[in-house]
Structures are given as C-alpha cells and as structure tokens.
Amino acid sequence: MAKRTTSSKRTPSSKGTAPAKQAANSLWGGRFQAGPAAIMMEINASIGFDKRLYRQDIAGSLAHCAMLVKQGLITPKEGKAIAGGLNTILREIEDGKFRFDPKLEDIHMHVETRLTELIGKAAGRLHTARSRNDQVATDFRLWVRDAIDRIDAGLADLQARLLARAEQHADTVMPGFTHLQAAQPVTLGHYLMAYVEMVGRDRGRFQDARKRLNLSPLGSGALAGTSLPIDRRDTARALGFEAPTANSLDGVSDRDFAIEFLSAAALCAVHLSRFAEEIVIWCSAQFRFIALSDAFTTGSSMMPQKRNPDAAELVRGKVGRILGAQNALLVTLKGLPMTYGKDMQEDKEPTFDAADSLELCIAATAGMVSDFTANETRLRESAGEGYTTATDLADWCVRKLDIPFREAHHIAGRAVRIAEAEGKPLEALKLEQLQSIEPRITRDIFSVLGVENSVKSRVSLGGTAPKNVRAEIVRWRKLLKRKQA
Secondary structure, three states, X not given: OOOOOOOOOOOOOOOOOOOHHHHHHHHHOOOOOOOOOHHHHHHHOOHHHHHHHHHHHHHXXXXXXXXXHHOOOOOHHHHXXXXXXXXXXXXXXXXXXXXXXXXXXXXXXXXXXXXXXXXXXXXXXXXXXXXXXXXXXXXXXXXXXXXXXXXXXXXXXXXXXXXXXHHHOOOXXXXXXXXXXXXXXXXXXXXXXXXXXXXXXXXXXXXXXXXXXOEEOOOOOOXXXXXXXXXXXXXXXXXXXXXXXXXXXXXXXXXXHHHHHHHHHHHHHHHHHHHHHHHHHHHOOXXXXXXXXXXXXXXXXXXXXXOEOHHHHXXXXXXXXXXXXXXXXXXXXXXXXXXXXXXXXXXXXXXXXXHHHHXXXXXXXXXXXXXXXXXXXXXXXXXXXXXXXXXXXXXXXXXXXXXXXXXXXHHHHHHHHHHHHHOOOHHHOOHHHHHOOOOOXXXXXXXXXXXXXXXXXXXXXXXXXXXXXXXXXXXXXXXXXXXXX
C-alpha cells in the first residue's frame, strides 16, 4: 500500500462558535493569525449561489474517495466512512435539513465541515491530492453538463410541439413577410417548421459544447498536478467524462466550457425572442392572426378589454439577461493570467441565471405553441393583401413565355399598378388587361394567382408547398426519434 498522506490544509472546526483566530486557522493552517474583516467575509463568500453545486460536489468527492481507496492512499475503512458521510450530507441537503453558514465560504467547505462532524478525523483524508481549484472546475463542468442535458430535453419537447402544430396547419395559408411587409403567401405550417430548424441548430450547438466540456479537471490539483499516485482516468470514468484534461494549468483555469454554453444559450434565446415577437404582433388587434388563452395572457388594471401576451413579452425580455451573462463572463476572463484567480468566482452567478432564464423561456414558448388558436380566416385574407402573388405572375411568364426574369418582373409590376389603381386583387384583373401588358399571356395565368395556388406551386426543396411541409415533418420526427434512441 502507498504511504497515506493527509492534505496540507486542515479541516475546519466543527464548532460554529470558534473564536476568530481559530476560524482563521481552520482552512489556511498556520499562515494567518487573525480572522477576516466582516466585509472580506461578505465579498469572499460564495455559498449563497454555489450551494447549487452540492450534487456535483458530492459526486466528485465520492469518485475521488473511491479512487483514493483503489490507489491505496486511504484505507477501505476510511473510504467507507467518507462515502457514508457524503451520502448522509446529500440526503440532509435534499431534505432541507442542512444548515448553510456564510463563514464557511463555499459548498466545498460546507461539505468538508459537515463530513468532519459526522465521521471525525477521517474526513481530512478526502482532500488528499485535491485542491479547491480542480474541485470547483470539476463541479462546474458537471453542473453545466447537467444544464445542457436539461435544456436539450426542453428543446426537444419544443420541437415536438412545433411539429404537431405544423402538421395541423400544413395547408393554412398566411402572408410571409420581408421588412414586415406582405411578400409572398406561405403556410403557417411552413412558418412553424422554420423554428424547428432554428431549434435544431441550437441543440447542435449545445451538443458540440457538451463534447468539448466533457473532460475532467479532477486531479489537476491547485495548478501543477500532484506527486501522489492518483488515477485521473478512473475518476473521469466514474463521473461520466470522456477523459481527463491533459494539462493541469489549463484544467483549473479553463472556463471555455461556460462561455460556449452561454454563447449557445444566447443564440437560442435570440431565436426564442424572435418567435415571441411574432406572437406579440400576431396577437394584436391589427393582425388578429392568433389568440392565446387565459393561461398565457394577462389583463389590464385599467382597460377591461385588454388581453396582453405577457408570456411572450417576458420571453422576449429575459433574453437581455442571457446576453448579459455571456458578456459578463467574457469580460471577467479577458485579463486573467493563468491559472486561478478569485475573479473566477464570478463565473457561476451569470451562468446559473442564464440557464434558469433559458429553461423558463423554453418551457413558456413550448406552452404557447400548444396553446395558441390560429385565426385561419384572417390568415387567408391577409395572405392575399399586398399583391403577394406578383412573383407568381412573373414566374409564370418566365416558365410559359420564356421571358427573362427582369422583363417578367416589370410585367408583374405593371399588373400590380393596374390592380392597385382599381382596388382589386391581381386575380380579379381581366385577361384583356394583362394582355395589354404582354399579349402572349393566356388564361392559364389565373391558375397561379390565387394564394392557395401560389403555395401549392412552391415545390422546390425547402419551399412552402403543403406536401413539402408534411415531408419535412416526417423527416424531423425520424430525426428526433433517432436522437432519443
């Protein structure tokens, strides 16, 4: 058996009423004579937010303990006591019976202090070959990995709901917009499928970030590794990591994984915000494209007729917090030399807040997707407003008369001018009027001028034709099923 070595850092006193001098020595050994100033305790403590890492911290400690036993650095008896104590602490926290104390700074010291109370001196052996630097780096990676898995599940649910509504509205004609001006007819199903694509890319970015973060810093020590015969591959496997990090300096200082997570979160949030903006517009009295039920709207304290799409507005509003979190962490890290600086304590609050906000926005968006009622009559009427089939007229001239598109564009523009002057839709013009612009136009032109005919004709790959929409729904459902397998 290898010689057992205890950590150079003493375990904290289990007595909450220890004098300042004892408190100062509890973690830092003999280096500090006096206790910290009150303001130092306040700025230094992170337990108010990093207690959220308790599951990850205990999981990392259990893996580290098991490895120490295998390597002969602690005895099986000590390992059993430590593991039992850690599982007791886990139950206490989850049952709400654990007392958090700001004087103990962070989740790591809370767990170690309580472990000492439960099992005595053997608790001190757990910190063998480990620093809080590699400990927190490991905990944080585990937490972000868990957050990615939760978010991915939420996004998969959102995609499934979008697919269900797209299938329901594969034939529902509505206006498509550019510059928020009526452009060409599309279907509501096609519109919703655009967000399925966006969410799919979001999921891909989160999965890419997960692959890169899935390396274990545990065993990097404070920054230089350890002289003790540990097995980092063993702890990495136990925690579900692909492998250990290759460089101890990088292992404790890397927060790329958090920035990548926040970058993916920021873009995902922007997509949700764009959809929320459309819901706000579509619910307005001026559009009346959709309606949300009481479950996702609120009223006005003064105006009894109001039904405000507050869920969508709050999704749109929370995006600022997520974008701010990404920027905050980038700014925190931009001037830090290697390896660990206490500035890095500021990495968790914005990441936690961004993850919470994004999960809430995803759930709210999924709820609204399932909740809204489409005003199909209004959508169809609006699809024909603004001469949205003018491009169909031009395309017909290209296809049937072999006219260059620029010339066909002018023909369609002149037709729009005539229809606009008479206050008619394009399909209400007489054949003679169209032939006065281009004599070769035949009655067949009217087969493409109605909005239903227009969307049915858009059969190119990625087009809005209802049969395309249904084919895409089938393809995406197969993709989602494959990812769940």
